[in-house]
Amino acid sequence: TVKASGRDGYRFYEPSMHARALTQLERERDLRRALELGEFELHYQPQVDLGSGRLSGLEALLRWRHPQRGLVPPDSFIPLAEETGLIVPIGAWVICHACTQLAAWRAAGLAPPRVAVNLSARQFVRPQLVSEILDAVGRAGLDVSMLELEITESALMHDVESAIRQMNELHDAGLRLAIDDFGTGYSSLAYLQRFPVGLLKIDRTFIADMTTNHANAAIARTVVQLAQNLGLQVLAEGVEERAQVQMLRALGCHFAQGWLFARALEPAAVEQLLRAERSGKRLLTPATAAL
Ligand code: C2E
Ligand code: MG
Ligand code: MG
Numbered sequence: 155t156v157k158a159s160g161r162d163g164y165r166f167y168e169p170s171m172h173a174r175a176l177t178q179l180e181r182e183r184d185l186r187r188a189l190e191l192g193e194f195e196l197h198y199q200p201q202v203d204l205g206s207g208r209l210s211g212l213e214a215l216l217r218w219r220h221p222q223r224g225l226v227p228p229d230s231f232i233p234l235a236e237e238t239g240l241i242v243p244i245g246a247w248v249i250c251h252a253c254t255q256l257a258a259w260r261a262a263g264l265a266p267p268r269v270a271v272n273l274s275a276r277q278f279v280r281p282q283l284v285s286e287i288l289d290a291v292g293r294a295g296l297d298v299s300m301l302e303l304e305i306t307e308s309a310l311m312h313d314v315e316s317a318i319r320q321m322n323e324l325h326d327a328g329l330r331l332a333i334d335d336f337g338t339g340y341s342s343l344a345y346l347q348r349f350p351v352g353l354l355k356i357d358r359t360f361i362a363d364m365t366t367n368h369a370n371a372a373i374a375r376t377v378v379q380l381a382q383n384l385g386l387q388v389l390a391e392g393v394e395e396r397a398q399v400q401m402l403r404a405l406g407c408h409f410a411q412g413w414l415f416a417r418a419l420e421p422a423a424v425e426q427l428l429r430a431e432r433s434g435k436r437l438l439t440p441a442t443a444a445l
């Protein structure tokens with residue numbers, strides 16, 4: 155292996171480092187190829203209005219349909235995509251694809267609610283972001299207000315002044331903004347008031363054990379009150395139990411999203427849901443019926 159590694163210019167590295175380096179390169183090449191070969195898919199997780207029990211939105215969640223590894227969740231490739239910068243073209247694909255899908259549902263007479271897409275920190279800081287999103291929305295013939303952008307609290311806190319400028323541009327263009335994983339990013343309340351966002355998404359770590367963990371219940375309650383005081387809407391992520399729904403409704407939380415209602419669904423399953431919603435049936439009720 156000395157000969158082989160010498161040829162690759164890795165001779166000064168430990169064999170294990172060589173293997174790791176190659177793996178990283180291979181993974182990067184795989185990811186780049188996945189985009190070229192069209193191996194990415196968007197699945198959509200329903201968001202529910204806790205007042206009416208109706209569908210209020212869909213969050214687009216990225217999946218990689220890998221020929222050998224099967225359906226790969228984003229947590230196992232987004233970090234590499236961020237490191238390598240591949241998140242920029244991948245993220246552009248996500249925005250285009252979500253717009254095309256939304257337009258197709260509308261053309262089929264399925265008046266879908268809005269669709270939310272996740273933006274990574276590296277996408278968010280690009281000056282071209284607003285015009286690229288407006289292009290994608292325009293090409294699909296959509297109203298810009300049907301698209302919501304989710305940005306994690308930690309992505310906003312890198313450079314707050316630039317983040318506020320970028321958010322204002324997006325907001326002025328008519329896009330809806332949400333802060334994702336809220337409660338995990340240490341944002342100062344003084345800043346929150348300057349962010350032109352409409353929705354706070356309470357991170358699921360606070361929801362997971364809120365019925366038994368007083369500290370997390372207190373955080374959830376505080377975020378709901380904060381949202382109400384600032385005139386923002388608030389959504390609980392990762393709702394898995396009815397008891398959580400009861401508690402969240404009592405707190406005055408507007409929306410919820412979680413496996414109790416539905417997992418991220420393939421487009422065909424979303425269509426069924428949209429048809430049911432259109433005809434007044436409630437596919438999301440098995441969970442909400444008991445409320
Ligand atoms: P996120 O934006 O906070 O999305 C919510 C994640 O929680 C999703 O994981 C969803 O499937 C999962 N989830 C939803 N309900 C429940 C529940 O009741 N219990 C539990 N345990 N989990 C639940 P997913 O799809 O694996 O995505 C993970 C993260 O990857 C996302 O977190 C988001 O940060 C990122 N991501 C997904 N799609 C994209 C994308 O298109 N672009 C970027 N930049 N990031 C993405
Ligand atoms: Mg999200
Ligand atoms: Mg989240």
Ligand code: MG
Binds near residue numbers: 335
């Ligand atoms: Mg997350």
